[in-house]
Amino acid sequence: MTDIEERQSLLGNVNGESEAEEPGKQMSAISDPTRLLHRIVVLIFMCFLGFGSYFCYDNPAALQTDVVQDMNLNTSQFMQLYAWYSWPNVILCFLGGFLLDRVFGIRLGTIIFSLFVCVGQVIFAAGALLNRFWLMEVGRFVFGIGGESLSVAQNTYAVNWFKGKELNLVFGLQLSMARLGSTVNMNIMGWVYSRVADLIGSKGPSTLGTALMIASVTCFFSLVCALVLGYLDRRAERILKKEQGKTGEVIKLTDVKDFPLSLWLIFIICVGYYVAIFPFIGLGQVFFIEKFNFSPAEARAINSVVYIISAPASPFLGFLVDKTGRNVIWVMCAVVTTLAAHMMLAFTFWNPWIAMSLLGVSYSLLACALWPMVAFVVPDHQLGTAYGFMQSIQNLGLALISMAAGAILDNRGYLFLEVFFCACICISLIAVVVLYLVDFLQAGEMNLSAAARARLYEETRLQEEARLQKEAPSDSE
Template sequence: MEEEEDETRALLANRRTETSRDAPAVPRALPALCDPSRLAHRLLVLLLMCFLGFGSYFCYDNPAALQTQVKQDMQVNTTKFMLLYAWYSWPNVVLCFLGGFLIDRVFGIRWGTIIFSCFVCIGQVVFALGGIVNAFWLMEFGRFVFGIGGESLAVAQNTYAVSWFKGKELNLVFGLQLSMARIGSTVNMNLMGWLYSKVEASLGSAGHTTLGVTLMIGGITCILSLICALALAYLDQRAERILHKEQGKTGEVIKLTDVKDFSLPLWLIFFICVFYYVAVFPFIGLGKVFFTEKFGFSSQAASAINSVVYVISAPMSPIFGLLVDKTGKNIIWVLCAVVTTLASHMLLAFTLWNPWIAMCLLGISYSLLACALWPMVAFVVPEHQLGTAYGFMQSIQNLGLAVISIIAGMILDTKGYLFLEVFFIACVSLSLLAVVLLYLVNRARGGNLNYSARQREEIKLSHAE
């Protein structure tokens, strides 16, 4: 009996030895920074995600930071100057519907991000070359190409975030990405004027060449974003191989036939969005000269105050997002944001009060509105129509920005800044009217847009049961 047991033990030992010879060596544990399942590695990915959109946001407002220089060096009026913003928005009237489709079905998230980053880089280079060769039409074409990549790159950025981060940490990630975008805009506003003066001193005179070289140097930030896109693609492919994770999907299912089923509250949300944002972004695009002419600010001080909206938005967006999540009452928060914006424009138009007050109010209200307005779409639209609803909302927002940018330039050329401010006040007033109508319609229909956080939690629990 003992002999049989000894023989069995010997056979088992031999089998283990043979198996250990045939089996591949067990890989050693990866360092935390190289292991896709570890927090340190995901923080590295988060850093790359944040810088992915930095170049795009930095260069988007290059015209605003160099408004005086562009108009002087290229010898254009304000109407033509604002076409630089209009041309950015035109391709995104369509690409809001196609961007997600191209990422999901054609390119994939990795190649999609790289391709859109390339469009941003090429667009900025063409924009700068337009200045160097003194061809304003080429600058416009550059902005068009830049626009093709800019908004779609933001979709790709969000898709990476959803792919790598889940649950409660996702809101924080979105907040950090938005903060980095606003930092990019702020750095642009405060850096480009100084950079122009340095290039001017180096070349010996101002002019279209100085403008072009300044814009080309600014384009280095777009190359940084492209490097981040390449690094993200490599790390995402590596994580797929190691963790067997799938490529990220945007989750956007676009069906234009769904538009006919949109409810009145959703159309009112669209209306609020368009008439609110057209009173913010075109104003910032023209703001620098406004602060120098009306308030006598220096060029550097005017750039600083023009960037206040972005400075405030960077830290406040995540905070306001948390506040709206905790309290609910989305319509009330949107109402507060629109009323505060209206007060801000009125102060700028009709008083000589220190404009820092009005711009701080505008920064706070802009951050609050973004956190309260955009989530409301999900409360009034079935989940299968969300992609269409958000795509349509972005599309008409870009259409509004393209048209109003041109109108704002025409008003400024013919009537001046006071009439322009009255025009922006009229736009915000229309947005305010839509908010009041939304409140009344929501109340009459027993809608859920103004529920408190507690009411929403109770409804979620009742559905779960």
């Protein structure tokens, strides 16, 4: 690590001295970065890193009826709270990934993004307290600056610590904790709002703002996790004597034009899929009330089923993908199942628990299989930028679709909205099929079995060791 990077680190030793510890020597299993127990500790903080962001992201959905009534909004205005979250990330996710790779480094960048999440949520709550909807929009904008970039940092941390046979499982665990945050939000924020209303004696902007301010505590908890994770990552880097960017290659903004076709197809799958998930959940509460005559409490419960199922299913499905490989096939299964679920919601009156349960399983499966594929097609020094660009495009889609969904709902109703979501999923399905063909023709790594991928990694490791041994004499000179 360079002297400049050393000075930039917030988490280094005060006197700048390196640690004398060596992995495996006079160190307990929990303090040795090479041991599984230590990596499990790191994974715990890594998972909680995004808990606050995901908990607060869907605060509007959990309180949809209350937000609309207390702030006197229509559906289009309500969906602006999601659009304003997504707009900054059209650019900033990409820049956030670039800053992680080139400027801040993973540790400092993660702390900065966590601070934005905390400040944004406080501004959002203050806007409600002051009965200023424009201030709530500003809060969601600031919250968005940190929220998606923090996800980029979380993904980059996961690859740095767990690239190999554990990566799909780790992505599943991270998704599980994120969805746990969303699930708790969906099921507890209505209760929090009611308790605050009882204490104040009436409902209104002050009640809404107080409830949202209470929710901000989760964001500060995640900031603490970012600080601890940064310390552990810094310590491991010193003990293992490894530097960020092992190859010495540096990411450049112009590298984006050289991203492979398979990565662009992953981007299309991501956008086409997620725009049919998050905007739907954002509007789902009223949908279940109007179409299926559910009570508000029942509507909140079923609207959170996707997250409830995702929390326990994601680690299991990530483990399954790790053991079998074939990521592209799993992604295809997830997209087809999601399309079936949306068609059930659109064209039948079957019990919606069936469709929402399918949606929960398929959503979990796609995240476990899709996001790790980025690490299969770009080098390590470009990971932050690649993940950032992926989330930038995703947020552009979410911002546009959130606005379109609100307008469609106000003008044409839920049936047209569901048909629109089905069309988005069909675009994602076409991209999956093309990705399968491209990977097959290029003999790529994305759809290899777990055993074949393990052999490939072993061959790569041996080749790297041979290269280092060959270069060792010249280095000593």
